[in-house]
Amino acid sequence: MSSLAIARRELLEIAGNRKFMLAFGVQTLLLLLLLPAFGNVFESGNLALPSPTLQGFVPLGVVVESDDCDVLLQVLEANRRLRLYRFSSPPVEELERGVIAGYLLIPESYREGSLTQLEVVLVLGGGVKSSVAQDAVEESVAEASSRIAAQRRRELGLNLESAVSVRREFLRQVVVEGAGGERFSSFFLSYLVPLVLFFPVFMSGGVVLDAIAGERERRTIESLLGAPLSRKSIVSGKFLALWGFVSAEVAVWLLGIGVMGIPVAKPVEAMVLLAGVNALVIALAMALTLYSRSLKEANIALMLLYVPLFVGLIYALSVEFFSPRDFFSYIPFNLISRAVTGEGFSHEVLLQVLLLLGFGTLLCIATAVLLMERDDVVFGSRxxxxxxxSDACEALLGAGFAGGMALALLMSPLVFVTAVLVEVALALLYTGLLGYSAKAVYLTVFSIAVTEELLKLLPLRVALRKQRSWLTARASAAIGAASATGFFIMETLAVGAAVLVVFGIPLTKLLYARATTTLVMHILASSIAALGLYRRKKLGTVLIVLAILLHAVFNLAVVEVVL
Amino acid sequence: MIRFERVTKRFYNVTALRELTLTIERGELFALVGPNGAGKTTAIRLLCGVLKPTSGRVTVAGMDVARDGVRVKRMIGYLPEEPSLYERMTPRQLLRFFASLYGVRDAEGRIEELLALVGMLDKADVRISTFSKGMRQRISIARALLHDPEILVLDEPTMGLDPLTAKELRDFVSGLRGKKTVLLCTHYLDEAEQLCTRLGILHRGRLVALGRPEELKAELGGAGRDSPTLEEVFAHYTRGSRG
Structure with a gap:
């Protein structure tokens, strides 16, 4: 209840701030006036996209059945707009998955040496790139025909100028019709509309700053802390108000876009996703603002958050438009673009992305609450x-065995990233010294075992240093196992992301395979090593060496199977 | 009613309050005096649950402030040193907001009553940003009394007020004697002497003297000497503790 009272007051504060309300009104008005105008500009093709971005723009499969097509292949390879992939048979699956925009079949009947009509088959997928692919292929075929004709004329001794001229055209806009018959280009829909829909979240910095740093600067926070409510409800109340306000702004914009006749394919999904992104950004901004010592410092901190976020948005929308891939839909910016155009949108992915955004938001709010609970953060000496x-470790370990397990899991990202950095450095060192040899591979594999086993002991080291009464041999082994599990999760996510991108194998398949092998090894080795660290002395060292050997043997077995 | 038990508050490497032990009885008017940076505001904030002690505990009616913060805060009316109010709100909106936090019954009636008490009824719907310091202080007092608390904690309540408003406030506090427990924190020794039954002198985070004003004077005076003033007592303890 007190959270709602705080939220209500915060909304009153925003509504009472003439500057915010004026900015909101002007932005909304400009948006509604300018967006359709931009749509028309793109639709009628007055704005051409710059050519450098079109290099290697279209991924095109080529299936070569003919053994007499050198000129055509040369011309195709020289076409800057195309990126060619050779296949032995028609790559239907790749086309369906969107890896290629289309494929060109050069049939067995194609003979550059013969005088008959030459024919190639171009199979295209949907989407923006297919039309560019068609253009580029037609252009290359025309150029190849021209060259072949010139060659023949030379052979026949004729001295005629080629009458073929090559037409060069940049990206052709794919036009979408709105409900009222209005026409909008797909660049406008997949790039500009999503970009505009993110504006409210980028402008949320002002309200976050006023609600958190402003409250502290005006010293009104003291009255709130003296009132009968927890600090948690102050944070959650403020979050609810800020999130509600920014999401309402997005809803008004989305509604305005709809009223103007701009055809957003999945408005509800776009709204839900934008609300999810808003929640994460606002929670993160709140935590950063709380941690800042002054209004000025908070301003800088928010700039450090919003500027990379904006650059990331532009980059994500650019790659989404020029070079879409399936896994891009896991990036919220790209997914919103897909929700607007309706191309490649999946509800399953939306649910997964929302879960991730929700988890991230909760984590940021929890951080903000922890910061708010500290007097040194609220009253100056940050x-x-x-x-x-160190205080967080202390608090976790103070909570007993469960806290120790949580600490092990929470430290796993740090342990994993450190391990990867050390391992990559060692691998580079070995290959530098020994070249790409079996010796270097085995040395790397052994080093990985040593690095990982030692680093996974980090949470237990922290716990042992704080000397807690509950930290028995069994508890130490359990913390080792928890650290191993955390490490395994990080490793699987990293490997899984790479496998998903490169081979398109879903994460779940990898998880099943690794859970029955790698996880068991990690838990076993880390528990033994943890016991070793707890015991210390000679027995301790023996146990740690044993754990490293176990890990090394497992790694070697994996290498043997793979190689 | 109020007990500080060996309470220490540290901010990183600065100790604002050291091992404060103090008991204030129900219905007592107690003053905490001391030079700037003595730890008066820290002590008050610890009592009001605005800060948490580094060690020791503060209890109100047997309840630990750190553990039962929400229940204890319902018993306390807190007037901070700066009348920190939401500038964009009107007094009525502000009091409504705090009434909802304190769960005040018949909030509208109580708000009218308090605005009349502090003489701000005619300004009830005017934005606070247009108010003078005295007017803000009046609204702060109304806010502190909103839930009719058993304990009133006043941090430098007359600081920056014109003499007339300051006198009105002192009269008001004086009228609370025996009805409410009041902890007053002030720079003005005459104010402390005039209003309070007992006082404590804080210096560099330590409670260096505690007792009735006449007791403290007598303690310093001694046989055959004129009774010292409270200023002299204050100067003695704050200078003496410097070593």
Whole structure:
């Protein structure tokens, strides 16, 4: 209830801020006036996209059945707009998955040496790139025909100028019709509309700053802290208000876009997704603002958040438009573009992305609450990151065995990233010294075992240093196992993302395969090593060496199977 | 009613309050005096649950402020040093908001009553940003009394007020004697002497003297000497503790 009271007051505060309301009104008006105008400009093709972005723009499969097509292949390869992939048979699956925009079949009957009509088959998928693919292929075929004709004329001794001229055209806009018959280009829909829909979240910085840093600067926070409510409800109340306001702004814009006749394919899904993104960004901005010492520092912190976010948005929308891939839909920016155009949108992916955004939001709100609970954060002398982490470790370990397990899991991203960096450095060192040899491979594999086993002991080291009464041999082994599980999760996610991108194999398949092998090894080795660290002395060292050997043997077995 | 038990508050490497032990009885008017940076505001904030102690505990009617914060805060009316109010709200909106936080019954009636008490009824719907410091202080007092608290904590309540408003406020506090427990924190020793039954002198985070004003004077005076003023007592303890 108190959270709602805080939220209500915060909304009143925003509504009472003439500057915010004026900015909101002007932005909405400009948006509604300018967007359709931009749509028309793109639709009538007055704005051409710059050519450098079109290099290697279209991924095109080529199936070569003829053994007499050198000129055509040369011309195709020289076409800057195309990126060619050779296949032995028609790549139907790749086309369906969107890996290629289409494929060109050069049939057995194609003979550059003969005088008969030459014919190639171009199979295209849907989407923006197919029309560019058709253009580029037609252009290459025309050029190849011209060259072949010239060659023949030379052979026949005729001295005629080629009458073929090559037409060069940049990206052709794919035109979409709105409900009222209005026409909008797909660049406008897949790039500009999503970009505009993100504006409210980028402008949320002002309201976050006023609600958190402003409250502290005006010292009104003291009255709130003296009122009968928890600090958690202050954070959650403010979050609810800010999120509600920014999401309402998005809803008004989305509605306005709809009223103007701009055809957003999945408006409800776009709204839900934008609300999810807003929640994460606002929660993150709140945590950053709380951690800042002054209004000025908070301003800089928010700039460091919003500028990379904006650059990321532009980049994501650019790659989504010029070079779409299936896995891009896991990036919220790209998914919103897909929700607007309706191309390649999946509800299953939307659900997964929303879950991830929700998890991230909760994590940021929890961080904000933890910061709010600290008097040194609220009243000036802000602690350093090291002190915050040390206090967090202390608090977790103070909560007993469960806290120790949580610490092991929470530290796993740090352990994993450090391990990867060390392992890559060692692998580079070995290959530098020994070249690409079996010796270098085996040395790398052994080093991985040593690095990972030692680094996975980090949470237990922290726990042992704080000396807790509950930290028995069994508890140490359990913390080792928890650290191993966390490491395994990070490793699987990283490997899974790579496998998904390169081979298109879903993460779940990989998870099943690794859970029965790698996870068992990690837990076993880390538990043994943890016991070793707890025991210390000679027995301890023996146990740690045993764990490393177990890990190394497993790694070697994997290498043997793979090689 | 109020107990500080060996309460220490540290901010990183600064100790604002050291091992404060103090008991304030129900219905007592108690003053905490001390030079700037003595730890008065820290002590008050610890009592009101605005800060959490680094060690020791503060209890109100047997309830630990750190653990039962929400229940304890319902018993306390807190007037901070700065009348920190939401500028874009009107007094009525502000009091409504705090009434909802404190769960005040018949909030509208109580708001009218308090605005009349502090003489701000005619300004009830005017934005606070247009108010003078005295007017803001009046609204702050109304906010502190909103839920009719058993304990009133006043941090430098007359600071920056014109003499007339300050006198009105002192009269008001004086009228609370025996009805409410009041903890007053002030720079003005005459104000403390005039209003309070007991006082404590804080210096560099330590409670260096505690007792009735006449007791403290007598303690310093001694046989054959004129009774010192409270200023002299204050100067003695704050200078003496410097070493």
């Amino acid at each position: 602690p350093g990151i090291g002190r915050l982490l």
